Amino acid sequence: MAKIAYILLCHKDPEAIIQQAEQLTAVGDYMSIHFDRRAKPEDYASIQKALANNPNVCFAKTRIKCGWGEWSLVQATLHALHSAIEEFPRATHFYMLSGDCMAIKTAEYAHDFLDRNDCDFIESFDFFGSDWIKTGMKEERLTYRHFFNERKNKALFYASVNLQKKLGLRREIPGDLQVQIGSQWWCLRRRTVECIFDLLAERKDIIRFFQTTWIPDETFFQTLVRHLVPGSEIDSRTLTFLMFTDYGMPVNFYNDHYDLLLSQDFLFARKISPDAKELKLRLGRLYAAQGVSFQISNEGRSLYNFLVKRGRIGRRFATRFWEKESSLGRERELMIVVCKKWHVAKRLIEQLRQSTNIPAIDYLFHEEGTPLPDLGGIQASLSKRTRHRRALMRMLFEYFDTNRLIICMDPSALELMNDFNSDRSTTRTLQIECDFSDDYLIGHAHRVGLAGERTPQQSLERLLPTIRNDIVYESDRIRDSGYSNYTIIRESDSAEENADRLAQFFSLPFETAKDLAQTPHLFAD
Template sequence: MAKIAYILLCHKDPDAIIKQAERLTAVGDYMAIHFDASASRADYTRIREALADNHQVAFCSNRIRCGWGEWSLVEATLACVQTAMDTFPRATHFYMLSGDCMAIKTAEYVHRFLDENDADFIESFDYFESDWIKTGWKEERLIYRHWFNERTQKRAFYAMFELQKKLGLTRKIPDDIQVMIGSQWWCLRRRTVEDVIAFTRKRRDVLRFFKTTWIPDETFFQTLVRHLVPETEIRARTLTFLMFSDYGMPVSFYNDHYDLLVSQDYLFARKVSPEAYDLKRRLGLLYAATGIDFKISNEGRSLFKFLTERGRIGRRFASRFWETESSLGRDRELMILVCKKWHVAKRLLERVRQVTNVPTIEYLFNEEDTQLPDLGGIQKTLGKRTRHRRALMRMLFDYFETDRLIVCMDPANLDLLQDFATDRSRTKFLEIECKFSDSYLIGHAMRVGLAGQQTQRETLERLLPTIRGDIEHESDMIRDAGFDHHYHFREAAEPEENTLALSEFLSIEPNKAREIAQSDYLFAD
């Protein structure tokens, strides 16, 4: 059975560290602690005294003063790993943690998971080929030497960089090393850790190289593990659930995140807010529990993205520069069905096509597999269709040899609606207003990845008002846009009211519009 030695690098909050050590060792696992040399001596003494009788806790005697982006973080990790290896010979796995991490599964689940997966879990992606680094320096981290701390010695850090750059003092990466990159939160098997330590003693050239790279905690272990372990025994993922905001800052978890966290396909989460007392209490009790069946839905990141975007109203309304002078044509008429329930719009579209014989296109800006003619490749992806929407629409008018065309769009595509509304062609909108039951909204959440089959009912119930509000907000934004020729086709309306809207929207006789409006299956879910 797996026996875990947790590698804890920390520098603050002694009470949380003591509780974390007691909790994780209570079920038979181990912990090695490195407390930053620059942190409070009193806090360190307090932690040591509180855990003095816990023989499953070891302290790294070589305390290092750590700085962000420096080799010191890797040095402290290596020292802590060595302490764990020497003190806990029965440890089968070494799991990297911070003081902000907490288990989101039971020890029973964690041990079973590691027993069933004989592999090293570490993000390890090609440094130059992957897009792991989103912005900022890439090659510069490696080919120049970095002796100073970028945050505390900024002037010296950049002065040394500029000097090396000016003098062309670059260096080569060791020939037999393929540099990899990934998160510093890993879980490695004992034999892998032993091989890494042995490698550092044998290959001093590699050690010297990484000592002066920038942010080596994202490259050192990631590179060496990939160099020493067969690819089939590496899982390029972390077992610690963490998210970052749009600004690159770690997302903190609070009391109301318990259900979300335990349903993620991870063993730990980072980072739990110091003020989330109830969340820490519940997760603390969870680790020692037994017999819990976790329902993994894994929708955390999509939920976070969805919910944080709700407060952002800014959208791009202006035409792109290459479309400014383009137009569908002054004599052409584009009719747009706007509906959140795509199946309702498609049914109405089919009835309109049967009655009027006007060419129709379904959700061409929302569904990749929408049936479209071959237009030379512009139609192949949603990205191309959206970027070149006016050119695409002109080509569709030409392909069907018509001056009238009907398409479907989602209410979320406000920028597209706005763009077409400003064209010199005549653009008309028929907004289809539907009723949304809770069961439909749950299904919608699952279709778009906000929830899964295993998402707990409590989570869904908290999510439903937000989804409903989001749909209402989209409709409000369309109304606020003040489009000309904007008609409404409502599920709750009388047939005659919908007949009038259809007649004006399609410019057809009332009897034909009535024939369409009275189709009794249009709004069925």
């Protein structure tokens, strides 16, 4: 059976460290602690005293001062790993942790998971070929030597890099290494860690190289594991669940995140807020529990993105400078059918195609596979269609040789609607207001990734009001936009009422409009 030695790098909150160590070693696992030498000596002394009688805890024999982005973080990890290798010969896996991490599965679950998956869990993506680094330095991290900390000595950091560039002091990467990059939160097998130490004993050039790279904790172990271990024995993922905000800062978890965390396909989570006392208490008890089953739905990241973006809808579809003076044509009429239930709008449009000769296109700005004519490539992708939307619509008017055209849109595309309604052409907006049952909203949550097949019913019940309010909010935004040619039909209204509005909107005879309103199963889910 798997036995885990946790490698803990920490620098504060001695009480939390003691509690974390006691919780994780209570069921037979181990912990090796490196406490930053910059921290208060009395804090380290209190940790040593509290854990002195715990045979499953050891301390790095050498403590060093650590700094973000520096080699010191890797060196501290190696010191803690070396102590763990010596002190815990029965440890089969070594799991990297910080003081902000907590288990979101039981030890029983974690051990069984590692027994069933004989591999190393570490993110390792090609440094130069991947887009893992989103902003800031990339190859300069490796090809120049870094002697200063960017956060503490920003001026010296960049002056040093610029001087090396000017003097042509670009250095070579060790020829046999293919540098990898990924999260510093990994779980490695014992034989992998032993191979790393054997390699470092022979290859001092590797240590010399990484000692002056920038943020080596994202490249050192990632590169060496991929260098030493066959790709079939590496799962390029972290077992620690973490998320980042748009500003690159870690998302904190609070008391009401307990169910969400347990449903993620990870063993630990980071960062648990210091104020989340109840969450810490519940997760602390969880690790030693037995017989707990977990319903894995893994919707955490998509749910977070959905919730945080509701309150700050931006100008994603803002008009590009080359489109400001363009127009669909003063004599043309664009009719936009807006509906959250796409299948309802599609049924109405299909019936309209059979009853009239007005060209009608489904959700061309939302569905990649919407049938479109070849327009020279502008129709090839959703991003191109959106970026060149006015040009696309002009070409569609010309292709169908018409001055009247119908398209479908999702209510979320308000910026697109605003853009077309500001054009010199005539733009009409028909909103189809549907009823939404709880079953439909649950299905919608599954389709867009807000919930998984095993999301607990309790979590779904808490999510439903948010989704329902979001749909209402989108609808209200369209009404509040004050479009001059706006019409609405409702599922709750009679076919005669809807037919009268459809006749006016599409300029159709009432009988034709009535056939549209009575489209079989128009509002059925």
